[in-house]
Amino acid sequence: MSNAISNEHELPSAMHATELPHGRMGMWWFLSSEVIIFGGLVVTYILCRMHHSEWALEAANTINMAGALNTMVLLTSSFVVVKAHEAAHKGDNAKAARLLFVTVGFGLIFLCVKAYEYHHEIVQGFVPTANLFWGFYYLMTGLHGLHVVGGMVAMVIVALGVQRGNDPVGVEYVGMYWHIVDIVWIFLFPLLYLAS
Amino acid sequence: MLDSLPLENISTFGADVDAITAFVWWIIVGWGLAAEAIFIWFLIIYRKKDGVRAAWTPATTLRSTAWVLVPTFIVLLFDLVIEHRSAPIWDTIKDPAQIPQHEVLVRIRARQFAWDFTYAGEDGKLDTADDFTSMSELRVPRNKVVRFQLESLDVIHSFWVPVLRLKQDIVPGRFIPGWFEATTDGEYEIACAEICGASHTQMRALLVVESAEKFAKWAATQVEQNALTLN
């Protein structure tokens, strides 16, 4: 397309008036909007939950072990992505890309476990329309799952770019995003699984 | 322009609503006109004139910002006075804990696009055998406290009686209590004030206020009719 794209970094637009590069600042604002989206859902869920003590029985039908396993998986992957950022910072692009692929692998494990859970619940009749608890369960975990998929896609794109020698700044940004995905899960897990 | 609302008021708490409406109305008219007048006056006298240069007023000192902050502080005082007057009126009309002892209990049920009114009957309890229902007509005795309970069968409606100065949304799944006491005989209109579908406009009912004797007589015939239909 136009020249402006290729020249972006030579033009004064690359300069920044604060200490932060544009990308990181933009990323922070993006993540804050994500926090508000999930925050709104979590607050809504908690308020509804206060009127429905019987949801404790429903929550008992989730698989706590699977949820705990997934929490471990995401926490570990967050650690890996930090390592990827570290490698990129040191200029070891190959290692950074490798670690990103490992993170994507953890994301896949997460999704497989989640898929198993969904299957297990649906065959028991706990479908999204079963009652409001399951509505919230599928809405919140589903939305979170979409974010996991989105993060994986972004990491694959960044990793391939880094392998081809692109600016590794993207590693930091997908890392920030992945942490948010992780943090959201840390809220969802006790709220949806353990609160029985 | 405004001493009281254009429609007559027939409820005991309506006069308070009219009073605070007029009170706030005159405050905002006063403030609004004063601000408009000052603004237009500035525009006229400070229009561009040859050889006259604008002043340099960055208003960086507390003293100069006082020209803005002091009027704002007065606005704040007015706000608090308004709020102080409004809160008790609101509580009288809306707080379930403050509903006075009632003489008539009626369930107001809204659905697309009609109203029905179920009276508790002699025993003063709803959902008993002596209940009776009136379609599209809410009859109440004059100078008696009427307690109502709002229910909706489908979507959100709003119970709107302009002459009573009363409006309350009706939410499916909730039973919202309220009250009024009508002071003047006559027939008045009830409307639905929350858009509820295609024929929202047609969702109308009548409020009939009459003497306690007339009301008692009407209630008796209703109970009879009810018994007939049940048999």
Added chain:
Amino acid sequence: MSHTAEESFISKYVFSVDHKVIAKQYMITGLLMAIVGGLLAGVFRTQLAWPDEPVFGLGIMAPHVYNAMVTMHGTIMVFWVAMPVLVAGFGNLLVPLMVGADDMAFPRLNMTSYWVFFLSTIVLIISFFVPGGAAAGGWTSYPPLSNSIEASGVNWGVNLWVLAVALEFVAFLLGGINIITTGINMRVPGMSMWDLPLFVWETVIASIVFLLSVGPLIGGAVMILLDRNFGTGFYDPIQGGDPLLFQHLFWFFGHPEVYVILLPALGILGEVLCANSRKTLYGYKMIVWSVIVAGILSFVVWAHHQFVSGIDPRLAFPFSLMTILISVPFAVHLFAFIATVWRGSIRFNTAMLFACGFVALFLIGGVTGIMNGTAAIDIYIHDTYFVVAHFHYTLVPITFIATFAGIYHWFPKLFGSLMNETLGKIHFLGTFVFLNLTFLPQFNLGMMGHHRRIANPTAFDFLSTSDALFLQELSTIGTYGLLLAQIPFVFNFFSSMFRGEKAERNPWQATTLEWNTESPPGHGNFDAPQKAYRGPYVYSPEGVSVDFLPQFEPPQDGE
């Protein structure tokens, strides 16, 4: 710095990454949608004034058509006119220019947001033509009405409505990130945050407020789609859900949204008032702080839309109090504007007339807001024409009057020429007079108890009085006048674009950085890297012979 490399028509005007082109795309899409929204108003106002006669000879309007028109009028005017024109249009045009940048921080993201917005516009327009018609449950689309096909008779209309609004939110989320980052991070050397033009401050704060308020409603919109199409029960009391949940999610966003579009409008006002009264802003820091305070307060007032909606009555007091308190920062803001013209040397060009008109009209909208915010009065005037009149006295000045002021003022930076002043003044006069004729009667109608969103007032005896009918007719005649008054503008816009008087760089002798570019600015904006030497509104400083010192002018002796 300018790019002379040949660009195809497509990459220059359609899939452009240039912030000025994207700004024009937003503005023109928005103004075209304004025509749709305005004509809808013309049609349903005709129905209201003469309910028993065929509308424009086309037949009596069916009530569900009326509901759909009212719904779409509100939706379009807020989400498809005010947002794209004020926040995205002026934001895109002015924020980079005013901070001295050559483009937005993320140009490709910027282009993406426009095309997502464009897609949302298409989806919304398609929703008019699906079986069952467009959404008809009011612009707030409260469930269960919006959820139930049986109750509303609308199926795909609501699905597409929700989808369009959600897409639009995505577009403005991306756009907002861009505006915030550009405004904060691309300031030229020498320009501290306290040297930012007011417009940049206000648009950045507006974008932040949008970013932090829209999330819950995105969740709420997804819940509507799931309820409607897959049978979940988030808003269905039978399944344990709550219809009021949506109202909270909607207004948690919906009220801040008012400020999201108000703030850029006030920013435009600041620029136009200062330049044309040759005065510095009266208490710049005080104004910025008041905007920040208003932005924060805007998150805790939402339930004033719901006093009588069935929420716990005890919530009314705190929300009423917060609502009335939010009048304080805006009082500071308006009083400071009035103080800004004080002791000025006021030049009444068309932009200035619109700016003054804004202050005069917005005052009416502002003070009548106190009535709505008082819980006891709201019992009577909630959902009546009083509320309608109130929010039109705020939103019409915001969406149109401020936009016109901005267009007349920055036309040189949009198209390189000046707009015709005579036509402009006719436009102003017509708009100002007919706007009042349209909406003043509605205050009175509201006091008579006239509730909103009814297609035929004569269904009620208390609304069939000759006074009430006359006021409805007056308001409709005002609407016709208001619509016709825009013809000189449309003509002026296009004739000035092609044959207007060529504008020099700084025709208004203004002080901010955008006036240091060609009219219109070329690709890359500035001829040389910029530097800011002083604050944004140094008009008529003491001890200097000239009556303005632009931010871009190096310091003079003795300064």
